Amino acid sequence: MVSDHPVVVYEPDEDGARRVRIDGRISGRAYSVRDVAAFMQEAGLQDYDEMDVVRSALIEWRGGGPDVWAH
Template identity: 60%
Template sequence: MASVMPVIVYPPDEEGGRRVRVDGEVLGRARSLRDIAEFLRRAGLDDDVDAAYVRASGLIEWRGGGPEAWGPEA
């Protein structure tokens, strides 16, 4: 891993997407754990970051539900 960066995944919006912020910068709106993994790779984490890593990582602050919450009812 390049460095430890604060990662925040915000609550699902009305369409089920979740805003992802890394090191203070909003990288986009994820619709799955795979999307979050891709954002983290683009931010400089190792290429082997995948959905399982995202689900288990203690580096991610999940707001409004954990890694399984993707609907607006979360």
């Protein structure tokens, strides 16, 4: 299934990290909303902060929303 969202944050792994995919490419593993914001800034959304990440319609959260970081 193809996502309508350019950013996908996958469910937490056994370490509490979540893979982050932006525009079809894995950007890395995030351990917090701050990490997701940093990946989005690196992808060209320099003004994104943690609150933007929590509210963004660009992000599909799989396995729990922005408040879920434990496996």
